[in-house]
Amino acid sequence: xxxxxxxxxxxxxxxxxxxxxxxxxxxxxxxxxxxxxxxxxxxxxxxxxxxxxxxxxxxxxxxxxxxxxxxxxxxxxxxxxxxxxxxxxxxxxxxxxxxxxxxxxxxxxxxxxxxxxxxxxxxxxxxxxxxxxxxxxxxxxxxxxxxxxxxxxxxxxxxxxxxxxxxxxxxxxxxxxxxxxxxxxxxxxxxxxxxxxxxxxxxxxxxxxxxxxxxxxxxxxxxxxxxxxxxxxxxxxxxxxxxxxxxxxxxxxxx
Ligand SMILES: NC(=O)c1ccc[n+]([C@@H]2O[C@H](COP(=O)([O-])OP(=O)(O)OC[C@H]3O[C@@H](n4cnc5c(N)ncnc54)[C@H](O)[C@@H]3O)[C@@H](O)[C@H]2O)c1
Numbered sequence: 001x002x003x004x005x006x007x008x009x010x011x012x013x014x015x016x017x018x019x020x021x022x023x024x025x026x027x028x029x030x031x032x033x034x035x036x037x038x039x040x041x042x043x044x045x046x047x048x049x050x051x052x053x054x055x056x057x058x059x060x061x062x063x064x065x066x067x068x069x070x071x072x073x074x075x076x077x078x079x080x081x082x083x084x085x086x087x088x089x090x091x092x093x094x095x096x097x098x099x100x101x102x103x104x105x106x107x108x109x110x111x112x113x114x115x116x117x118x119x120x121x122x123x124x125x126x127x128x129x130x131x132x133x134x135x136x137x138x139x140x141x142x143x144x145x146x147x148x149x150x151x152x153x154x155x156x157x158x159x160x161x162x163x164x165x166x167x168x169x170x171x172x173x174x175x176x177x178x179x180x181x182x183x184x185x186x187x188x189x190x191x192x193x194x195x196x197x198x199x200x201x202x203x204x205x206x207x208x209x210x211x212x213x214x215x216x217x218x219x220x221x222x223x224x225x226x227x228x229x230x231x232x233x234x235x236x237x238x239x240x241x242x243x244x245x246x247x248x249x250x251x252x253x254x255x
Contacts, residue, residue, distance in 0.1 A: 003031030014093030066119030189248025
Protein backbone atom coordinates (compact mmCIF):
# COMPACT_ATOMS: atom_id res chain seq x y z
CA UNK A 1 0.00 0.00 0.00
CA UNK A 2 1.29 3.46 -0.90
CA UNK A 3 2.33 5.50 2.12
CA UNK A 4 0.99 9.02 2.66
CA UNK A 5 4.31 10.81 2.13
CA UNK A 6 5.97 8.48 -0.35
CA UNK A 7 8.33 10.34 -2.71
CA UNK A 8 8.07 13.44 -0.56
CA UNK A 9 10.72 15.13 1.55
CA UNK A 10 10.15 16.96 4.82
CA UNK A 11 12.55 19.42 6.44
CA UNK A 12 12.39 19.87 10.22
CA UNK A 13 14.16 22.58 12.21
CA UNK A 14 15.01 21.84 15.84
CA UNK A 15 14.80 18.21 14.76
CA UNK A 16 16.88 16.91 17.67
CA UNK A 17 14.48 18.22 20.31
CA UNK A 18 11.77 16.08 21.90
CA UNK A 19 8.99 17.14 19.53
CA UNK A 20 11.32 17.41 16.52
CA UNK A 21 12.47 13.80 16.92
CA UNK A 22 8.89 12.56 17.18
CA UNK A 23 7.98 14.55 14.05
CA UNK A 24 10.93 13.07 12.15
CA UNK A 25 9.85 9.53 13.09
CA UNK A 26 6.19 10.18 12.19
CA UNK A 27 7.13 11.43 8.71
CA UNK A 28 9.64 8.61 8.11
CA UNK A 29 6.94 6.12 9.12
CA UNK A 30 4.70 7.82 6.56
CA UNK A 31 7.30 7.26 3.85
CA UNK A 32 8.93 10.72 3.66
CA UNK A 33 12.63 11.41 3.29
CA UNK A 34 13.68 13.52 6.28
CA UNK A 35 16.06 16.49 6.44
CA UNK A 36 16.81 17.34 10.05
CA UNK A 37 18.47 20.56 11.14
CA UNK A 38 19.45 21.62 14.63
CA UNK A 39 22.05 23.80 16.28
CA UNK A 40 23.52 20.77 18.07
CA UNK A 41 26.68 19.09 16.73
CA UNK A 42 26.30 16.19 14.27
CA UNK A 43 27.33 13.58 16.87
CA UNK A 44 24.09 14.35 18.74
CA UNK A 45 22.09 13.23 15.71
CA UNK A 46 23.54 9.70 15.59
CA UNK A 47 20.85 8.05 17.75
CA UNK A 48 17.97 9.60 15.82
CA UNK A 49 19.51 8.77 12.44
CA UNK A 50 19.92 5.16 13.61
CA UNK A 51 16.29 5.06 14.70
CA UNK A 52 15.19 6.48 11.35
CA UNK A 53 17.31 3.82 9.63
CA UNK A 54 14.57 1.26 10.31
CA UNK A 55 12.37 2.97 7.72
CA UNK A 56 12.99 2.63 3.98
CA UNK A 57 13.59 6.38 3.53
CA UNK A 58 16.60 8.68 3.20
CA UNK A 59 17.59 10.96 6.09
CA UNK A 60 20.12 13.71 6.42
CA UNK A 61 21.33 15.81 9.35
CA UNK A 62 22.75 19.34 9.17
CA UNK A 63 24.08 21.40 12.06
CA UNK A 64 22.50 24.82 11.46
CA UNK A 65 21.60 27.91 13.44
CA UNK A 66 18.18 28.95 12.12
CA UNK A 67 18.73 32.56 13.16
CA UNK A 68 21.35 32.84 10.40
CA UNK A 69 19.51 33.33 7.09
CA UNK A 70 22.53 32.43 4.94
CA UNK A 71 23.14 29.25 6.94
CA UNK A 72 19.47 28.29 6.51
CA UNK A 73 19.76 28.78 2.74
CA UNK A 74 22.87 26.60 2.65
CA UNK A 75 21.01 23.95 4.69
CA UNK A 76 18.12 23.81 2.21
CA UNK A 77 20.57 23.50 -0.70
CA UNK A 78 22.39 20.68 1.11
CA UNK A 79 19.09 18.92 1.89
CA UNK A 80 18.00 19.19 -1.75
CA UNK A 81 21.30 17.77 -2.96
CA UNK A 82 20.98 14.81 -0.59
CA UNK A 83 17.24 14.14 -0.70
CA UNK A 84 15.69 16.09 -3.58
CA UNK A 85 13.25 18.97 -3.51
CA UNK A 86 11.68 19.65 -0.10
CA UNK A 87 7.85 19.51 -0.20
CA UNK A 88 7.02 19.98 3.49
CA UNK A 89 8.62 22.12 6.17
CA UNK A 90 8.12 22.03 9.93
CA UNK A 91 9.42 25.19 11.62
CA UNK A 92 9.94 23.80 15.09
CA UNK A 93 13.23 25.14 16.51
CA UNK A 94 12.84 27.34 19.58
CA UNK A 95 14.43 28.40 22.82
CA UNK A 96 12.77 29.69 25.95
CA UNK A 97 14.14 32.10 28.53
CA UNK A 98 12.34 32.00 31.84
CA UNK A 99 12.61 35.64 32.95
CA UNK A 100 10.07 38.42 33.30
CA UNK A 101 10.21 41.70 31.38
CA UNK A 102 12.48 43.37 33.96
CA UNK A 103 14.80 40.39 34.37
CA UNK A 104 15.39 39.35 30.76
CA UNK A 105 18.49 40.93 29.20
CA UNK A 106 18.41 42.72 25.84
CA UNK A 107 20.62 39.96 24.40
CA UNK A 108 18.29 37.19 25.64
CA UNK A 109 15.24 39.02 24.28
CA UNK A 110 16.78 39.54 20.89
CA UNK A 111 18.20 36.00 20.66
CA UNK A 112 14.84 34.48 21.44
CA UNK A 113 13.08 36.49 18.76
CA UNK A 114 15.84 35.74 16.27
CA UNK A 115 15.67 31.98 16.84
CA UNK A 116 11.93 31.50 17.37
CA UNK A 117 10.50 34.05 14.95
CA UNK A 118 13.19 35.08 12.43
CA UNK A 119 14.41 31.48 12.27
CA UNK A 120 10.92 30.17 11.49
CA UNK A 121 10.59 32.83 8.77
CA UNK A 122 13.96 31.99 7.18
CA UNK A 123 13.25 28.26 7.13
CA UNK A 124 9.68 28.53 5.81
CA UNK A 125 10.55 31.17 3.22
CA UNK A 126 13.64 29.38 1.92
CA UNK A 127 11.71 26.15 1.31
CA UNK A 128 8.58 27.74 -0.16
CA UNK A 129 10.49 30.11 -2.45
CA UNK A 130 11.97 27.02 -4.13
CA UNK A 131 8.51 25.44 -4.43
CA UNK A 132 7.23 28.67 -5.98
CA UNK A 133 10.06 28.78 -8.50
CA UNK A 134 9.24 25.19 -9.55
CA UNK A 135 5.47 25.77 -9.50
CA UNK A 136 5.04 22.94 -6.98
CA UNK A 137 2.57 22.57 -4.12
CA UNK A 138 3.57 21.75 -0.54
CA UNK A 139 2.94 22.35 3.15
CA UNK A 140 4.33 24.48 5.94
CA UNK A 141 3.63 23.83 9.61
CA UNK A 142 4.75 26.33 12.22
CA UNK A 143 5.09 24.85 15.67
CA UNK A 144 3.62 27.62 17.78
CA UNK A 145 2.20 27.49 21.27
CA UNK A 146 -0.91 28.26 23.23
CA UNK A 147 1.39 30.87 24.88
CA UNK A 148 0.65 33.05 21.84
CA UNK A 149 -2.78 33.77 23.24
CA UNK A 150 -2.55 33.23 27.01
CA UNK A 151 -0.45 35.81 28.83
CA UNK A 152 2.40 34.23 30.77
CA UNK A 153 4.33 36.55 33.11
CA UNK A 154 7.62 34.68 33.09
CA UNK A 155 8.21 33.97 29.39
CA UNK A 156 7.47 37.28 27.60
CA UNK A 157 10.01 36.88 24.79
CA UNK A 158 8.77 33.37 24.05
CA UNK A 159 5.11 34.46 24.05
CA UNK A 160 5.85 37.46 21.80
CA UNK A 161 7.82 35.25 19.39
CA UNK A 162 4.95 32.78 19.17
CA UNK A 163 2.38 35.56 18.71
CA UNK A 164 4.51 36.93 15.86
CA UNK A 165 4.76 33.47 14.37
CA UNK A 166 0.97 33.30 14.26
CA UNK A 167 0.72 36.42 12.09
CA UNK A 168 3.64 35.18 9.97
CA UNK A 169 1.68 31.96 9.41
CA UNK A 170 -1.39 33.86 8.28
CA UNK A 171 0.53 36.28 6.01
CA UNK A 172 2.36 33.39 4.38
CA UNK A 173 -0.85 31.36 4.04
CA UNK A 174 -2.54 34.21 2.18
CA UNK A 175 0.38 34.79 -0.15
CA UNK A 176 0.87 31.11 -0.95
CA UNK A 177 -2.78 30.02 -1.19
CA UNK A 178 -3.08 30.68 -4.95
CA UNK A 179 -0.04 28.44 -5.43
CA UNK A 180 -1.54 25.49 -3.56
CA UNK A 181 0.96 25.69 -0.70
CA UNK A 182 -0.87 25.13 2.58
CA UNK A 183 0.46 27.00 5.64
CA UNK A 184 -0.78 26.21 9.14
CA UNK A 185 0.21 26.38 12.79
CA UNK A 186 -0.06 23.84 15.54
CA UNK A 187 -0.35 25.41 18.99
CA UNK A 188 0.26 22.81 21.69
CA UNK A 189 -0.45 23.35 25.37
CA UNK A 190 1.47 21.42 28.05
CA UNK A 191 3.67 18.91 26.25
CA UNK A 192 5.81 16.56 28.32
CA UNK A 193 8.82 17.70 26.32
CA UNK A 194 11.66 20.19 26.14
CA UNK A 195 12.19 22.63 28.99
CA UNK A 196 8.86 21.65 30.60
CA UNK A 197 9.94 18.01 30.74
CA UNK A 198 13.31 18.95 32.22
CA UNK A 199 11.61 20.98 34.96
CA UNK A 200 9.02 18.26 35.63
CA UNK A 201 11.69 15.54 35.76
CA UNK A 202 13.30 17.46 38.62
CA UNK A 203 9.96 18.08 40.34
CA UNK A 204 7.39 15.38 39.49
CA UNK A 205 4.79 17.07 41.73
CA UNK A 206 4.83 20.03 39.31
CA UNK A 207 4.11 17.63 36.43
CA UNK A 208 1.10 16.32 38.33
CA UNK A 209 -0.02 19.87 39.13
CA UNK A 210 0.19 20.79 35.47
CA UNK A 211 -1.73 17.68 34.45
CA UNK A 212 -4.55 18.53 36.86
CA UNK A 213 -4.83 22.06 35.43
CA UNK A 214 -5.64 20.71 31.98
CA UNK A 215 -9.39 20.12 31.48
CA UNK A 216 -8.78 16.76 29.74
CA UNK A 217 -6.47 15.85 32.68
CA UNK A 218 -3.61 14.75 30.45
CA UNK A 219 -0.30 16.14 29.29
CA UNK A 220 0.45 15.91 25.58
CA UNK A 221 3.16 13.56 24.34
CA UNK A 222 5.61 14.58 21.58
CA UNK A 223 4.21 11.71 19.49
CA UNK A 224 0.70 13.16 19.73
CA UNK A 225 1.98 16.53 18.50
CA UNK A 226 3.83 14.79 15.66
CA UNK A 227 0.67 12.97 14.58
CA UNK A 228 -1.18 16.28 14.19
CA UNK A 229 1.73 17.92 12.37
CA UNK A 230 1.67 15.04 9.89
CA UNK A 231 -2.09 15.40 9.45
CA UNK A 232 -1.64 19.08 8.57
CA UNK A 233 0.79 18.01 5.82
CA UNK A 234 -1.59 15.50 4.23
CA UNK A 235 -1.02 16.04 0.48
CA UNK A 236 -4.78 15.65 -0.05
CA UNK A 237 -5.45 18.86 1.89
CA UNK A 238 -6.31 21.65 -0.53
CA UNK A 239 -8.39 23.86 1.76
CA UNK A 240 -7.02 24.04 5.31
CA UNK A 241 -4.63 26.97 5.30
CA UNK A 242 -3.92 29.87 7.65
CA UNK A 243 -5.46 27.86 10.46
CA UNK A 244 -4.31 27.46 14.04
CA UNK A 245 -4.69 23.96 15.37
CA UNK A 246 -5.01 24.62 19.10
CA UNK A 247 -4.02 21.39 20.82
CA UNK A 248 -4.14 22.22 24.51
CA UNK A 249 -6.68 19.88 26.08
CA UNK A 250 -8.89 22.87 26.85
CA UNK A 251 -6.21 24.70 28.85
CA UNK A 252 -6.89 28.06 27.21
CA UNK A 253 -10.59 27.74 28.07
CA UNK A 254 -9.96 27.93 31.81
CA UNK A 255 -7.32 30.68 32.05
N1 LIG B 1 7.39 21.46 25.36
C1 LIG B 1 6.26 22.14 25.40
O1 LIG B 1 5.50 22.12 26.41
C2 LIG B 1 5.81 22.94 24.21
C3 LIG B 1 4.52 23.49 24.23
C4 LIG B 1 4.09 24.24 23.13
C5 LIG B 1 4.94 24.43 22.06
N2 LIG B 1 6.20 23.89 22.08
C6 LIG B 1 7.04 24.16 20.91
O2 LIG B 1 7.48 22.93 20.35
C7 LIG B 1 8.72 23.13 19.67
C8 LIG B 1 9.71 22.08 20.10
O3 LIG B 1 9.90 22.18 21.50
P1 LIG B 1 10.41 20.98 22.42
O4 LIG B 1 9.51 20.94 23.58
O5 LIG B 1 10.64 19.75 21.62
O6 LIG B 1 11.80 21.60 22.93
P2 LIG B 1 13.29 21.09 22.75
O7 LIG B 1 14.12 22.04 23.53
O8 LIG B 1 13.37 19.64 23.09
O9 LIG B 1 13.56 21.28 21.18
C9 LIG B 1 13.95 22.48 20.58
C10 LIG B 1 15.08 22.19 19.61
O10 LIG B 1 15.42 23.41 18.93
C11 LIG B 1 16.84 23.44 18.80
N3 LIG B 1 17.32 24.80 18.61
C12 LIG B 1 17.41 25.80 19.53
N4 LIG B 1 17.97 26.89 18.99
C13 LIG B 1 18.22 26.60 17.69
C14 LIG B 1 18.80 27.33 16.62
N5 LIG B 1 19.25 28.58 16.78
N6 LIG B 1 18.90 26.72 15.42
C15 LIG B 1 18.48 25.45 15.24
N7 LIG B 1 17.94 24.70 16.23
C16 LIG B 1 17.81 25.27 17.44
C17 LIG B 1 17.34 22.84 20.11
O11 LIG B 1 18.70 22.41 20.00
C18 LIG B 1 16.36 21.71 20.34
O12 LIG B 1 16.83 20.51 19.78
C19 LIG B 1 9.15 24.56 19.99
O13 LIG B 1 8.80 25.41 18.91
C20 LIG B 1 8.33 24.90 21.21
O14 LIG B 1 8.11 26.29 21.33
C21 LIG B 1 6.65 23.15 23.11
